[in-house]
Each structure stands twice: as C-alpha cells, then as structure tokens.
Amino acid sequence: MRYAYLQLGSDADTEEAVDLTFDAVMDCWPRMLGMENLEGYAWTILKRRIIDMHRKRRRRPELMEAAAFEAAVADHIEDPYDALTVAIALYAAVASLGERQFDAILLHYRMGFTGPPPT
Template structure:
C-alpha cells in the first residue's frame, strides 16, 4: 500500500512506514515494545469499526478496505507522535475521514450511505414502504447538508446504532460532545423538514 495520496501535512514525521515497515497488528522492526503493544491494541479495537464506517459511506467492500488500510498506513507512520497527542483517537478519526474522502474522489462518486440506509429502513415498518422511502430519502438528503461532526454522530448513532459512549470513543471526543451534536442535528433537521424537534438526547443504540 503506497501513501502517495496522503495529505502533505501528514508526511512530516519519519516513522516506520516510511522505512518500509508494513502496517498491521504485528510487531514492527525497530519499534519499541510500547509502540508495538499500543498500536496492536488500537488496531484490534477499531479496525472492524472503521471498516463498517467506511463501507457505510462508500458502499463497497474493496473501497472500504482500501480507505481503512490507507488510514492505518498514516497511523503506523505517525504512531510515535500520536502517543504524545491529547486525543489519539480524535486524530485517527480525522485521518479516516480524509482517506474516505480521498477514496470518494478517486472513484469520482459520492458516498451512497444515505441511500443505502434509506432502503434498509424502508424494508421494515409500515404498510406503504414507498411512502416511508420517500420520507427517509428526504431526511437523508438533509443529513448530507449537516456540518461534518453532526453528520458523523447521526451516521454512527442512527445508522449504525452506536450508543453515545461508543460513538464518542470511536471519534475521540467526550460523550457530552456527541449528545450536543445529536441535539443540534435533530433541531436542524426538524426545522428543515417541518417537524417537531425531539429533545430526547438518547439514540437508537441506547434504546435497544
């Protein structure tokens, strides 16, 4: 996996990947034990979650895997520096979002996760799935227009059924921040769709 598409600001730290060490949940030649243990644990914790998020936005197993592998190319290359960051997970989430965007641009198409979620929702529920689909498509189109952080928490909490705490952990932010973004997103969507805003700050993942 090359790093030719990585953003220039991510190329200023000389790390193992630049020395030809492949990324992955295995010990790296030249890495300290701390680097190996922490990177392996992080990879094991988030890799499948990152794949799910990438697939939701790209609609392709191959594209999702390429985006996530490219993400870990960057993370492996900067791991030593990341261990000194205040929010390692927040930085990793930012890198993932950039790599997904890179993948969308390379494939010259928009992510189709909204359409996928709409059709999946329409497969269950009321007697008239066409009416539900129409309603959901309108809602998901409005979700596209939300600020990025609000769009992220809606995708995680409503499309993937993450709890507030799970979404916060994956994004590298506080649970209160996720709840705030959800509340703001719901108010924006209610105003745009002409509906009453729901003040309930829980999400589907917490109501199961």
C-alpha cells in the same frame, strides 16, 4: 471498518481506506504518542482516506440514498413508497448537517454508538 463501509459501500474500498489509515498511523506513531487525543487524530486520518477514495473513484457518497431504500424495505408496512419518500426526506436533511453532526447521527443511529464521536 463499519463507518468506512457505510461511507463507501464497497468491501474493497473499505479495506483499502482502512489499510491506508493504518499505514498513516504507523508512519506517524512516534509523533502521535505525544498527542492528547490519539483516537481523534486517527479518526481524522480515516475520514480523509474515505474522501480520497471517493475522489479516486470519482463518485459522490451514496450512503443516504442506500440508507433510505433500506429503511423503506426493512419494515413490513402498507405503503412502502410513502415510507421511502419520508426516508429520503429524512436522509436529505441529515446529509445537509455539518460534518460533526452528520457523524454523530451516523454513529448513533446507523452503528449504535452512544458516546460522543472522536474529535
């Protein structure tokens, strides 16, 4: 849920994406039981539902812009505009990473996970 919310930014969209993910998992559960990496397959389904939600709403992900603003206002610093500029540059660089690297950064730094992301 937290990952989907960071990607979608809306409680309603997050709930819909996660519900659709669980429905898809239930539909193919017998087949999934024979898979070596259940978590990775479920992760892929969730990521596809998130992409579908963005397409359905015809919008692009806003995670990086929101996170940059949060980073700038979260700390009590002398120059919040300078912090915002640095945060925007950092998040733009992270956004240009490949999918797996982006997920690793998001899961570790925004969500606190320390293990590898599901494959």
